[in-house]
Amino acid sequence: MKNQKWLVPTFYIVFLMLPIYWLLNMSFKTTNEILGTFSMFPLEFTLDNYKKIFTDPTWYNGYLNSITYVVINTLISVTVALPAAYAFSRYRFLGDKHLFFWLLTNRMAPPAVFALPFFQLYSAFELFDTHIAVALAHCLFNIPLAVWILEGFMSGVPKELDETAYLDGYSFWRFFVRIFVPTIAAGIGVAAFFCFMYSWVELLLAKTLTSVAAKPIAATMTRTASTAGYELGLLAAAGTLTIIPGAVVIYFVRNYIAKGFALGRV
Amino acid sequence: MGIELKQVSKRVGAEIHIHPTDLVLDAGGFNVLLGTTLAGKTTLMRLMAGLEAPSGGEVWFDGKNVTGIPVQKRSVAMVYQAFINYPSFTVFDNIASPLRVARVARGEIRTRVGKIAELLRLTPMLDRLPAELSGGQQQRTALARALVKNAPLVLLDEPLANLDYKLREELRDELPKLFQDTGATVVYATSEPLEALMLGGHTATVHEGRITQYGATAQVYRTPNTLLTARVFSDPPINTATVDKQGDTFVFGDAAHWPVTEKYAVLPNGIYTLGIRPHHVTVTGEHADGVVVRGIVQIAEISGSESIVRVEVAGNSWVSRSHGVHPFEVGDTVELHMQVQRCLYFDSGGELVAS
Numbered sequence: 001m002k003n004q005k006w007l008v009p010t011f012y013i014v015f016l017m018l019p020i021y022w023l024l025n026m027s028f029k030t031t032n033e034i035l036g037t038f039s040m041f042p043l044e045f046t047l048d049n050y051k052k053i054f055t056d057p058t059w060y061n062g063y064l065n066s067i068t069y070v071v072i073n074t075l076i077s078v079t080v081a082l083p084a085a086y087a088f089s090r091y092r093f094l095g096d097k098h099l100f101f102w103l104l105t106n107r108m109a110p111p112a113v114f115a116l117p118f119f120q121l122y123s124a125f126e127l128f129d130t131h132i133a134v135a136l137a138h139c140l141f142n143i144p145l146a147v148w149i150l151e152g153f154m155s156g157v158p159k160e161l162d163e164t165a166y167l168d169g170y171s172f173w174r175f176f177v178r179i180f181v182p183t184i185a186a187g188i189g190v191a192a193f194f195c196f197m198y199s200w201v202e203l204l205l206a207k208t209l210t211s212v213a214a215k216p217i218a219a220t221m222t223r224t225a226s227t228a229g230y231e232l233g234l235l236a237a238a239g240t241l242t243i244i245p246g247a248v249v250i251y252f253v254r255n256y257i258a259k260g261f262a263l264g265r266v
Numbered sequence: 267m268g269i270e271l272k273q274v275s276k277r278v279g280a281e282i283h284i285h286p287t288d289l290v291l292d293a294g295g296f297n298v299l300l301g302t303t304l305a306g307k308t309t310l311m312r313l314m315a316g317l318e319a320p321s322g323g324e325v326w327f328d329g330k331n332v333t334g335i336p337v338q339k340r341s342v343a344m345v346y347q348a349f350i351n352y353p354s355f356t357v358f359d360n361i362a363s364p365l366r367v368a369r370v371a372r373g374e375i376r377t378r379v380g381k382i383a384e385l386l387r388l389t390p391m392l393d394r395l396p397a398e399l400s401g402g403q404q405q406r407t408a409l410a411r412a413l414v415k416n417a418p419l420v421l422l423d424e425p426l427a428n429l430d431y432k433l434r435e436e437l438r439d440e441l442p443k444l445f446q447d448t449g450a451t452v453v454y455a456t457s458e459p460l461e462a463l464m465l466g467g468h469t470a471t472v473h474e475g476r477i478t479q480y481g482a483t484a485q486v487y488r489t490p491n492t493l494l495t496a497r498v499f500s501d502p503p504i505n506t507a508t509v510d511k512q513g514d515t516f517v518f519g520d521a522a523h524w525p526v527t528e529k530y531a532v533l534p535n536g537i538y539t540l541g542i543r544p545h546h547v548t549v550t551g552e553h554a555d556g557v558v559v560r561g562i563v564q565i566a567e568i569s570g571s572e573s574i575v576r577v578e579v580a581g582n583s584w585v586s587r588s589h590g591v592h593p594f595e596v597g598d599t600v601e602l603h604m605q606v607q608r609c610l611y612f613d614s615g616g617e618l619v620a621s
Contacts, residue, residue: 160350166337167344169367182354
């Protein structure tokens with residue numbers, strides 16, 4: 001057993017990476033090869049799947065739609081959460097602790113619960129099948145999360161910093177934008193990351209609230225699987241591309257997330 | 267600038283943080299607020315700065331009522347115990363920030379920041395972020411920011427408490443000099459009596475939300491008006507005991523007695539509380555008017571060139587502080603020389619009688 005310390009982690013990493021590798025592997029195969037033979041790497045290497053996604057608007061629009069509502073959602077969530085988290089971290093008011101906890105309980109309900117009311121509401125306001133509809137729906141989950149994360153970071157900043165700024169002559173908003181926001185930049189990064197990730201992977205609400213114009217990529221993928229036979233290669237390529245934005249965002253905020261874990265809020 | 271508190275009080279819920287207080291600070295001088303933690307020093311400062319609104323009373327600056335004026339418009343600078351700087355700004359930007367807000371011309375900002383940085387030996391650090399500085403440098407940056415805007419009122423809330431010994435000594439020497447030429451009224455909170463003595467100026471002793479005495483530091487130290495002030499302004503704590511004045515003799519139980527001096531001759535006979543500072547009850551040195559009392563050693567502690575002993579004297583727990591290193595065994599009986607002309611006498615209400 002002495003020299004086999006590497007065994008368990010290696011096994012674990014292979015176990016984790018295998019599905020991702022298989023997805024990548026399939027994305028370079030033709031559908032026939034996927035269905036026909038079992039191979040650890042593409043026998044007939046092809047980029048056709050990717051070509052199709054980048055040229056066919058029904059495909060690439062899925063990505064554009066997803067990115068649009070995810071970015072809108074992240075912007076709204078963080079912008080709204082910033083002053084809310086500030087209030088929770090700096091002021092004591094009647095029922096503040098209950099309100100703070102209640103915000104968090106919003107995340108305990110499964111999104112499916114809200115699918116019907118949201119569908120009805122947004123249809124009534126003619127917001128159905130718009131990016132803003134999905135972005136707003138995701139706010140229900142993301143704003144509480146962002147408030148929770150940001151409050152942790154803000155409470156780590158001493159109140160004296162605010163007071164010093166006032167003593168220096170800063171007005172509240174000038175202090176908030178010029179000094180406070182840069183001070184908790186790491187927290188904003190972490191909050192934005194979690195909003196982005198949630199909104200990016202959430203399928204049910206996004207699918208319910210859109211039909212054509214704002215259809216997310218994940219919905220496009222399910223359609224392909226059912227109507228045009230099994231275009232498995234295409235599907236694998238789409239899946240691979242779906243992983244990329246998350247990986248990119250994680251790369252940029254990885255240090256901040258470590259900090260967030262240290263503060264016990266992520 | 268003249269600062270005056272008129273019947274200022276502060277209540278939070280049912281808790282009284284500051285009882286109605288009147289105080290006129292020494293304008294343009296060094297004012298020390300001396301008291302233990304939670305005595306109300308910080309609250310008093312926050313009331314002066316306008317960071318907190320008083321529950322009652324008024325704050326006056328230079329004969330003007332500023333009670334309702336927001337902190338931004340009061341032109342006050344404050345330095346905290348924790349090193350507070352803007353983490354995302356460089357040292358230069360930190361020091362320059364009050365001037366930028368006041369829309370001072372760019373060239374002037376550069377000269378003024380340069381001058382202050384030179385004074386506080388921060389010139390090589392101007393491009394660094396506060397996180398890249400040592401504690402002493404961080405606090406000097408905070409001080410520089412307080413100095414640069416030439417605020418007429420500067421509040422220093424235990425600014426040296428978080429620094430290590432050497433740095434504290436160094437900065438403490440510099441502080442009065444730094445503010446001397448600015449003409450600013452400085453308020454300095456501390457919990458250490460020694461620090462108040464070293465800083466000089468005027469001292470207000472604070473105890474449980476009240477200012478017990480205010481005056482020139484040396485005078486408050488030498489003649490505390492009340493036992494409470496004497497207790498606040500003594501480290502180690504002042505020794506107390508009950509003495510009985512019988513005609514022309516003060517009788518300290520069975521331990522000692524000494525003649526009543528002329529000064530106290532007019533006092534009626536009866537019970538008084540005696541207060542004597544630890545360094546006036548020593549194991550060494552015969553004083554002309556010294557009285558010998560016996561005590562049993564409870565704890566002995568030798569620090570450098572001083573011996574501090576806790577002794578039991580006629581049922582009172584006293585502290586004696588003497589020069590030189592003297593070995594003691596716990597349980598020993600020691601002879602202490604008490605300089606009776608240094609004794610302070612307080613009546614039953616804790617007020618100083620004559621002096």
